[in-house]
Amino acid sequence: MSVITVTGTGYVGLSNAVILAQHNKVFAVDIIPEKVELLNARRSPIADAELEDYLAHKPLDLTATLEYETAYKQSDFVVISTPTNYDEEQNYFDTSSVESVIEQVLAINPKAVMIVKSTVPVGFTAEMQNKYNTDRIIFSPEFLREGRALYDNLYPSRIIIGCASQSGEVASAAHEFAELLQQGAIKEDIPTLFLNPTEAEAVKLFANTYLALRVSYFNELDTYAELNGLNARQIIEGVCLDPRIGGHYNNPSFGYGGYCLPKDTKQLLANYKDVPQNIIEAIVKANHTRKSIVAKRILEKGGYPEKQVTVGIYRLIMKANSDNFRQSAIQGVMQRLKDKGATVIIYEPTLKADTFNGYKVVDDFDEFVKLSDVIAANRMTEQLRTVKDKVYTRDIFECN
Ligand SMILES: NC(=O)c1ccc[n+]([C@@H]2O[C@H](COP(=O)([O-])OP(=O)(O)OC[C@H]3O[C@@H](n4cnc5c(N)ncnc54)[C@H](O)[C@@H]3O)[C@@H](O)[C@H]2O)c1
Incomplete structure (x- = not known):
């Protein structure tokens, strides 16, 4: 002992x-x-x-x-x-x-x-x-x-x-x-x-950067499908039936987020300072591009640019069963929506405050739905299904 x-x-x-x-x-x-x-x-x-x-x-x-x-x-x-x-x-x-x-x-x-x-x-x-x-x-x-x-x-x-x-x-x-x-x-x-310790440190950062790469890859596939009017689900299923690719960890999202992937990818890129690379930098950039495209699509669904849009943000958490908002992708999307002049409101039942980072928090779900021209949800839920015509999500497989 x-x-x-x-x-x-x-x-x-x-x-x-x-x-x-x-x-x-x-x-x-x-x-x-x-x-x-x-x-x-x-x-x-x-x-x-x-x-x-x-x-x-x-x-x-x-x-x-x-x-x-x-x-x-x-x-x-x-x-x-x-x-x-x-x-x-x-x-x-x-x-x-x-x-x-x-x-x-x-x-x-x-x-x-x-x-x-x-x-x-x-x-x-x-x-x-x-x-x-x-x-x-x-x-x-x-x-x-x-x-x-x-x-x-x-x-x-x-x-x-x-x-x-x-x-x-x-x-x-x-x-x-x-x-x-x-x-x-x-x-x-x-x-x-x-x-040795340096190799062990590399294992951690390369593992998380691979996960970020995989998320970014299926997100970029999804962007391509969405902007060309193609069915992303069918394409992803077809791609992932190759056993070398596999059907796991392939659900599109608003971007990779949480405490670790955003910071670990940036740290690995910093470690590449004197080493040539293309992919590591692209993984960091891909997440920014994804959030910008998601913000644009949300606004379009809400009627922008013809009208002043109110976007309802459904949950700040990163994953369905998460208990914190650290670096969740939706927060990057919110910033972009605000920069475009949209009004952003939040529904987040775990928040006991009237505002979050200056955004209004609406406690009552029905009120939240009524105020929103479009509801942005990184992940779909049963609660949202009743109002699904207003919802913008890319949660194709409805899993984490
Ligand atoms: N959260 C994850 O999923 C995860 C997974 C793998 C690795 N990591 C890494 O592990 C580390 C910790 O992550 P976490 O999510 O557990 O963090 P956390 O924020 O949940 O917890 C950190 C804890 O450390 C305490 N603390 C801060 N400074 C201290 C000090 N000087 N002395 C004593 N306690 C102190 C804080 O009060 C807090 O309770 C980070 O480097 C993170 O990158 C996190």
């Missing part, structure tokens, strides 16, 4: 903390007191069915705390899962929260082995090892989907461990950590790869 601190109790930190707390003593450190209180009351700060169930019903040795000193002092491992937002001015991830945790751990317990689970730029771990003159930092990318955060760690597609040394104490710790993740999972025989 190991003593482990997980720092940052968001989607990544919390699901890893729960996985590990089944067989180890785990401290979950955060800077938000409300999160710590909720967790110690065995309630999940994020909407996730499996997490809620495990927290409420499983015997877990899990203590949430704000007091990182006490936690780090006792820990064999510190798992770092704090945010790495994209800094639009620096054109790079802001890794300051990860760095500050590394500094705290080195000051309090330099013997602990740190596992970075946050997504970082390619080369970050090597840079930290040089900067702080330590080999005790491992990078292990996280592949979970929001909404299935714990499930994806109970049944992981793979475990990737990036460790600079092949032998010695830190290499043994890297293997031990992989075993702890395997032990916490339900799936057996999980493919497990040991790479």
Whole structure:
């Protein structure tokens, strides 16, 4: 049994903390007191069915705390899962929260082995090892989907461990950590790869950029079909019957979004600074083009340019079962609608406010429908079916 601190109790930190707390003593450190209180009351700060169930019903040795000193002092491992937002001015991830945790751990317990689970730029771990003159930092990318955060760690597609040394104490710790993740999972025989940290960082950014490419590809196919009066569904089905392409992850949308794909694609492009490329840049650009075309089509359906259009935005969430709006594609579409002079109103039942970023929020669905000339919905729902003549969506397969 190991003593482990997980720092940052968001989607990544919390699901890893729960996985590990089944067989180890785990401290979950955060800077938000409300999160710590909720967790110690065995309630999940994020909407996730499996997490809620495990927290409420499983015997877990899990203590949430704000007091990182006490936690780090006792820990064999510190798992770092704090945010790495994209800094639009620096054109790079802001890794300051990860760095500050590394500094705290080195000051309090330099013997602990740190596992970075946050997504970082390619080369970050090597840079930290040089900067702080330590080999005790491992990078292990996280592949979970929001909404299935714990499930994806109970049944992981793979475990990737990036460790600079092949032998010695830190290499043994890297293997031990992989075993702890395997032990916490339900799936057996999980493919497990040991790479160097820079390769492991590349795996994460290339994987997410491929997903963004696939979304963009089917979105661009859909744009082509829509503007030429063709049936996108029939074309996609025909294309995807090739088993090399496959019928998964091919549903058109307003663009790729969420916390990770927009920022991870931009970070990979930044890592290509001195390396020739065409595709990576195109993936970033394709998402802008898609949102512009979607905005244009929404306005046309509403009667633009002949009339002043009110567009109703149905839900700000990215996916049907998402519990947050981080970087959802519809927000980029809203900005474009506003730039064209449209009035934009929002229906979002999880919002308890009259406005969101200056846009009016309408609580009552019938009122929302009445006020809207056209309703833009990234994803179709039962509720919308009764008013489907007003709805603009590209949710062809009606799935995430
Ligand atoms: N959300 C995902 O689907 C996902 C998937 C894979 C990888 N990632 C990566 O994992 C990292 C975390 O993502 P997330 O979605 O879990 O983030 P999140 O925003 O849900 O949670 C981050 C948590 O860290 C806490 N925090 C911030 N600074 C801190 C500090 N100095 N000390 C302690 N706690 C601190 C915040 O209060 C918050 O609770 C990011 O790098 C992200 O790119 C996210």
